[in-house]
Amino acid sequence: MESIYLLSFGEIGLKGENRPFFERILIKRIKQALEGFEGLDVTKTHGRIYVRVAGPQDEVIERLKKVFGIVAISPAKSCDLDIESIKSAALEAVKEVDYKGKTFKVESRRTNKSFPIKSPDISRMVGAHILKNLKGLSVDVHNPDIEVNVEVREKGFVYCKRIPGPGGLPVGSNGKALLLLSGGIDSPVAGYMVMKRGVAIEAVYFHSFPFTSDRAKEKVIELCRVLAGYCGKIRLHVVNFTDVLKELGEKGPNELLTILMRRMMVRISQEIATKIGAKALITGESIGQVASQTMEALVATNEVAKLPVFRPLIGFDKVEIIELAKKIGTYDISIEPYADCCSIFVPEHPKTRPKLDDVHKAEERFDIEGFLRMSLDNVEVIEVTGSY
Amino acid sequence: MEMKEVYLDNSATTKVAKEAVDAMVHALTVAFGNPSSLHRKGMEAEKIVNKAREKLALFLGVKAREIYFTSGGTESNNLAIKGAAYARRRYGKHLITTSIEHPSVLEVFKQLEEEGFSVTYLDVDEKGHINLEELKQAIKPDTVVVSIMYVNNEVGSIQPIQDAAKIISQNKNTLFHVDAVQAFGKISLIPNLSGVHLLSLSAHKIYGPKGVGALFVREGTKITPLFNGGGQEEGLRSGTENVPGIAGFSAAAELVFKNFGAWQAKMRELKERLKTGILSEIPDTVLNGPDDGAPHILNISFLGTKAEVLLHALESHGIYVSTGSACSSHKNARSHVLAAMGKTAEEIEGAIRFSLSPFLSIEDIDYTVEILKKEVNELRKYVRR
Amino acid sequence: MEMKEVYLDNSATTKVAKEAVDAMVHALTVAFGNPSSLHRKGMEAEKIVNKAREKLALFLGVKAREIYFTSGGTESNNLAIKGAAYARRRYGKHLITTSIEHPSVLEVFKQLEEEGFSVTYLDVDEKGHINLEELKQAIKPDTVVVSIMYVNNEVGSIQPIQDAAKIISQNKNTLFHVDAVQAFGKISLIPNLSGVHLLSLSAHKIYGPKGVGALFVREGTKITPLFNGGGQEEGLRSGTENVPGIAGFSAAAELVFKNFGAWQAKMRELKERLKTGILSEIPDTVLNGPDDGAPHILNISFLGTKAEVLLHALESHGIYVSTGSACSSHKNARSHVLAAMGKTAEEIEGAIRFSLSPFLSIEDIDYTVEILKKEVNELRKYVRR
Ligand SMILES: Cc1ncc(COP(=O)(O)O)c(C=O)c1O
């Protein structure tokens, strides 16, 4: 008996004429996610995707759970098209779940009309077979704990587990955006949220050695690796920000330092985004968490943005963000304690409600164009492949 | 162009000497037997271990059967202190140590406190030395273990072990443990071990490999093992012996003791030059620790800088130093040693440890002073005082 | 003339693979930093450790953060069992293990008995297998730790770990430890670890160096550390990491897993040939242990001989074997494993363990059978039955 997985996809089913396009991307992503396993075969029929693959079931499911666009994963038994094979496959499938003391029903679908037995009869025969062979199970056709699904197609398929997938849309089906990634908890989550909507991402990180250590950079690479688990690969642009930072630190009005830094980061990111064909920026900002994220501060950073800035966490509080970070696997990395530049380049009395006029005046001291050139000449691009 | 490398972090760990590497490769590929095996291959490995035991004993001026191999300084400290405390529990539950011990000693005492022992932590003065009078006062009839480090790993202060031993030995029930991880191979221990019952060593601080250490246990001293098992090391430390590690430890120790006088003198000279260079050429610098101290450790605060940033700045010039103890820096903790010495917050934040080896040159030192001058100056622009 | 060498004591320890030696030399001389150091040299060493962690995790099918490095199998077993028993003490003081464990497990349980725990020792049948029904009966509500070895080091019997885990997991408070020192790299573990909380590994049994091992600790499982100190390995195992040892462990594991299927098949073939050769060509020989079992361990009694004498006779032909467990042979103890399997005194006295590696050839095996035939025959002349 061969193990196969039936995948259902929700949203993309609705997309009418675009559907083949989404399905193609989804299948490509599934193949990417299962790369390295033997005997991989992905096919699609009637609103379902079938995956045949060797490899430990836990691991296969773990990886499929990271493919946006999949709504449910059902590890299934496939069998020959005769009722005896179907009956024993169903029995095996039930044995794999915790069935003692539970209720069940059998639901059959026969798309292959050359099979001589009709759906209700299949259900009845399979149900009787299960009842006869397993103790501690009873039938409940209205509210069963276990739904045993039998599908009669070119072969028989039986499954009774439905594992929720991540939902969303397959990455790459909705353009590309650039994520401003720091080592913190928020920005990786922001990247995840936008990817979930089918947007491919690249990331930019502002490195300022010796004020930030190389371990901080390694940490960002690790975060990328986890995020890339949801999309295959991420290109990370590491900007050498030290000289800009030094000059801001030396000349800038101390209380506006954070705002000036963030405005520079947005400007630099924008240049990179344009170069790589990204249509928007993504940040981990939410309202009111720290001084740099008050409404006024957000307005001041946003002012220099010509591209749209996506802030998917805008309405989240810390607890919610942490919960998500844990779920997607970035939390443990984010909390590793490596000092960042904040310990030096953090204003003692930051302006929490900066006035745009003051910011503009402060920036007159600097050669912004020069800053841009300086930073963009010094970008290291790292290809990060996903870890599972 | 290759960058110049000046490794000034020899108290954290050392580059392994060629002699030690060769001895290890031999034990890995030729004499690879299990010392417990009855055949020739086993005997060959057993001989390596016993030869190493004899060598270390010689360098400490003790008996070979008083040397037990462990997986490093941390294990030696844990085994010595817990082993002694548990074995002596019925005589009392009071313990003494100092406030400037390495975490592998301090944390053991914290653990023992949780298990119901009471611990006196001796203070140190501003140079990092304990007060013998205070020790004398602290010892009570139910004091079962005293643990004092020989050379402090952050500031290089040397404790008066011999005098402490005299005081402690007044009390028959008290075992005296000395963490000599930073002292072994750096200062003379031989004349000063009478009255010491337990002494910890680690190979990777003396150009030997990580993952191997030793514990001296004076004959007749009973301590409780941490590992039970096959009964290796006279039952005090079960587990297949780390033969390659032990071979490397022994070869490294041999090298160190062959060159003891010369290397000590060389390190003193380099340290003096580095100290004078920094203190005279860079303003607002403060020496932490004694004027003399161990020959290989120098700790200086660069006021108005953040040590970690300075460390990274030096790193970009190929100079490797440390901020406080290597073990705690990950956790971004402020040095408990400097704090115990009464250093100010600013002094602690700007403290850099330079730790030397005889493989450095005068040019390396001068280069370091040059770079320091430049980088400290640069950094001070950004750090508010 | 060089003597032929046939090393048939791979369960005691193995010759270290070239790949592992190279990785170690690199860590000893190039990437020699302390992983806790903040600078690049430290990071380089830290990366080696983390890469190794990822590799081992991959080979076990677990998460990298579930792997903790130790100084070997003995430490892993001590840490796992004591750590689990102490951490769970408040839920109960009953423990379960088997009567055929390695001393590094058995002696730990003896120690815990002295500390007030009660221990059930499961019997084995004449092939060296536990009875799952007996396990089921033994588990009580206050059972906090069960420890069962995967592959027995003397006779190669394989325990039904997966089924045992199912039984044990009925009891929410019970932690399940598996000593997989002889199983790792020899038989497939990946599909069988669900329900296992703790699993011990040792490098020197798989062509890696002595003095390094690992403990798998399932996420969410809390155990009490044996060493306190600098907080390395997430605080579970303080002490400067044995970076060269870990590098060697990782390289050896990589080699083993790259060749897993082929090596397993090769060892099976050699074992089968040795077994059939001996049993068919030498009279009065008895197989100890299962007919199949682990691919690398074969235990046979040569009735009417003394194993230790036979061992030395073989040694003079360059053939290295073992009598029972290497660890206990020094003490000349009778194998507790064979005794538990109900073997007679004569069978135990004449029992030889042959343990194989994929680096042996068919000629080595045939040579061994030839020499055995001759020497057993010779010996039997002098030993009274
Ligand atoms: C004084 C002192 N004691 C103990 C240790 C611990 O030794 P190891 O690194 O071998 O665990 C160190 C070094 O880390 C040390 O400097």
Ligand SMILES: Cc1ncc(COP(=O)(O)O)c(C=O)c1O
């Ligand atoms: C089954 C088993 N467990 C534990 C050990 C101990 O491992 P180590 O020699 O690394 O201490 C051994 C080998 O000696 C063994 O065979």
